[in-house]
Amino acid sequence: MTEPMKKTPLFDWHKAHGANIVEFGDYLMPVWYASARAEHLAVVSQAGLFDTSHMATLRVFGKDAYDLLQWCFTRNLDACVGKDLAPLTDGKCVYGLFLDEHGNAIDDSIVYKIKDREFMVEVNASMGGPVARHLMEQAKGRDVTVIDLTDKLGKIDIQGPASIKIMAKVLKDPGAVYEKLPYFSAKGHFDPASTLAGQAQMLDGTPLLVSRSGYTGEVGFELFVERDQTVKLWDAIMAAGAEFGLTACGLAARDSLRAGAVLPLSHQDIGHWPCIHNPWPFALPFTPSGDGFTKAFLGSAALDKAADAPYTLTFVGNDLRKVEAHGARVYLDGREIGTVLTCVTDMAIGRHEGRIYSIATPDKPAGLAIKGLSCGFIKVGSRLAPGTAVEIRDAKRAIQVLIETDVRPDRTARKALKTFM
Amino acid sequence: MYPSDVKYTKNHEFIKSLGDGTAVVGITSYAQEALGDVVFVDLPEVGATFGAGDEFGTVESVKTVSEIFMPAAGEILAVNEELEAHPEFVNEDAFGKGWMVKVKLAGALPADLLDAAAYAALVSEESH
Numbered sequence: 001m002t003e004p005m006k007k008t009p010l011f012d013w014h015k016a017h018g019a020n021i022v023e024f025g026d027y028l029m030p031v032w033y034a035s036a037r038a039e040h041l042a043v044v045s046q047a048g049l050f051d052t053s054h055m056a057t058l059r060v061f062g063k064d065a066y067d068l069l070q071w072c073f074t075r076n077l078d079a080c081v082g083k084d085l086a087p088l089t090d091g092k093c094v095y096g097l098f099l100d101e102h103g104n105a106i107d108d109s110i111v112y113k114i115k116d117r118e119f120m121v122e123v124n125a126s127m128g129g130p131v132a133r134h135l136m137e138q139a140k141g142r143d144v145t146v147i148d149l150t151d152k153l154g155k156i157d158i159q160g161p162a163s164i165k166i167m168a169k170v171l172k173d174p175g176a177v178y179e180k181l182p183y184f185s186a187k188g189h190f191d192p193a194s195t196l197a198g199q200a201q202m203l204d205g206t207p208l209l210v211s212r213s214g215y216t217g218e219v220g221f222e223l224f225v226e227r228d229q230t231v232k233l234w235d236a237i238m239a240a241g242a243e244f245g246l247t248a249c250g251l252a253a254r255d256s257l258r259a260g261a262v263l264p265l266s267h268q269d270i271g272h273w274p275c276i277h278n279p280w281p282f283a284l285p286f287t288p289s290g291d292g293f294t295k296a297f298l299g300s301a302a303l304d305k306a307a308d309a310p311y312t313l314t315f316v317g318n319d320l321r322k323v324e325a326h327g328a329r330v331y332l333d334g335r336e337i338g339t340v341l342t343c344v345t346d347m348a349i350g351r352h353e354g355r356i357y358s359i360a361t362p363d364k365p366a367g368l369a370i371k372g373l374s375c376g377f378i379k380v381g382s383r384l385a386p387g388t389a390v391e392i393r394d395a396k397r398a399i400q401v402l403i404e405t406d407v408r409p410d411r412t413a414r415k416a417l418k419t420f421m
Numbered sequence: 422m423y424p425s426d427v428k429y430t431k432n433h434e435f436i437k438s439l440g441d442g443t444a445v446v447g448i449t450s451y452a453q454e455a456l457g458d459v460v461f462v463d464l465p466e467v468g469a470t471f472g473a474g475d476e477f478g479t480v481e482s483v484k485t486v487s488e489i490f491m492p493a494a495g496e497i498l499a500v501n502e503e504l505e506a507h508p509e510f511v512n513e514d515a516f517g518k519g520w521m522v523k524v525k526l527a528g529a530l531p532a533d534l535l536d537a538a539a540y541a542a543l544v545s546e547e548s549h
Contacts, residue, residue: 035512256483321481347483
């Protein structure tokens with residue numbers, strides 16, 4: 001039996017604006033409008049707007065909600081915020097993983113503490129049901145309720161340095177919203193009945209949950225709103241953003257931006273192998289010395305014994321040419337050593353005398369032509385030092401790439417909001 | 422909507438005969454739209470010879486890397502060197518500035534090439 005594909009509230013807008021539509025998860029989503037390249041560059045230099053209503057949102061609440069998440073989620077909710085590892089307090093959110101008992105990734109997630117005994121769990125497209133079932137199975141007698149809110153919500157991401165000025169035109173009292181809103185924190189609520197709903201609103205009073213996060217490496221917000229209000233919010237942001245070069249963006253730009261920001265795509269870069277040796281150690285509750293975890297959690301016993309698990313490493317090519325990741329292999333000195341997980345082109349970067357520059361790099365050499373570099377992730381049997389040259393091959397071509405620790409430099413996600421006002 | 426002075430392949434290349442035994446080859450406007458932003462075009466050396474249907478290069482877009490095939494047998498007389506700096510010409514003007522190679526034809530154009538009407542029918546079928 002084939003279920004019909006789902007549409008977000010913005011589907012008609014995407015069609016009317018020339019989007020190329022693809023199937024992603026259970027959804028029909030825009031992959032690009034006029035130009036994925038222009039969309040990618042807009043987010044790095046101005047701002048882009050993404051329909052992310054296909055993402056799934058769970059409400060996890062009750063006396064034992066904290067307990068359940070502390071067992072199932074990889075971050076230690078008592079010690080995960082900032083360099084000092086402060087507890088997750090109201091209005092803060094944190095990125096981590098849901099693992100199975102083998103230490104394999106079920107999905108990655110951002111967990112929000114809304115208030116005492118009340119959490120919001122953001123997972124990937126089509127993962128609301130599976131993660132909700134997983135949490136309920138693990139709940140076993142705990143006093144906790146998990147509700148999948150996905151079909152009741154719309155979600156829009158605005159990303160890029162102009163996002164701050166643009167949302168200042170959309171929000172009622174933006175100064176109050178922006179005050180003390182560091183990276184990975186949130187204000188407001190999408191539910192008009194919530195006591196938090198007054199914290200962040202559109203000019204007409206429509207309540208929003210404004211989260212200072214995203215999937216591009218650039219500064220901006222993820223906005224959660226009641227489903228029926230999604231189109232109104234989108235239109236208001238597009239109108240406010242016209243003077244700042246705001247560009248509607250599809251999934252292709254989202255994919256190339258996140259790879260340039262060294263962020264994983266769930267079920268592609270993390271998945272059915274122990275989630276331990278990868279560029280995302282911050283997703284696990286390592287002790288400061290890195291030789292153990294600060295808590296026991298579902299999957300931690302398996303990870304403790306996963307010394308021989310594969311290594312996921314970041315690579316960057318020497319020009320913009322890429323390979324088809326699916327089925328592509330990795331070679332070191334002619335010997336096959338692994339597979340390619342992601343290979344895309346970050347159109348905003350280029351190499352010059354061994355250094356990677358972004359179009360946003362302040363001290364980039366005058367006249368440097370930035371045409372893009374291929375980048376992504378490989379999975380191999382052992383660690384390779386940064387700078388190691390490997391070859392990745394698909395059926396059509398072989399390209400030389402270098403193991404790197406970072407991809408697109410001078411990203412803005414963590415900079416203070418006042419920098420952009 | 423497709424120029425009538427060129428012939429088309431089912432793989433979405435076009436060939437425009439210049440009447441002096443030479444022809445210009447590229448990909449169609451439909452092909453560039455399906456590919457999305459063209460970011461790199463890999464073309465053969467001048468002097469290389471190809472049979473009809475032979476792969477003569479690749480077009481890389483944000484989406485994928487696609488082979489391109491010769492609509493007719495011939496020898497490469499010139500390649501569009503502007504595409505190295507401006508691959509977007511393929512998107513902007515597939516039948517004009519986005520041309521890829523000029524060939525000296527080895528003989529008559531193959532009989533199975535499509536005219537504009539037949540190509541438009543093929544495209545309309547594929548996009549449904």
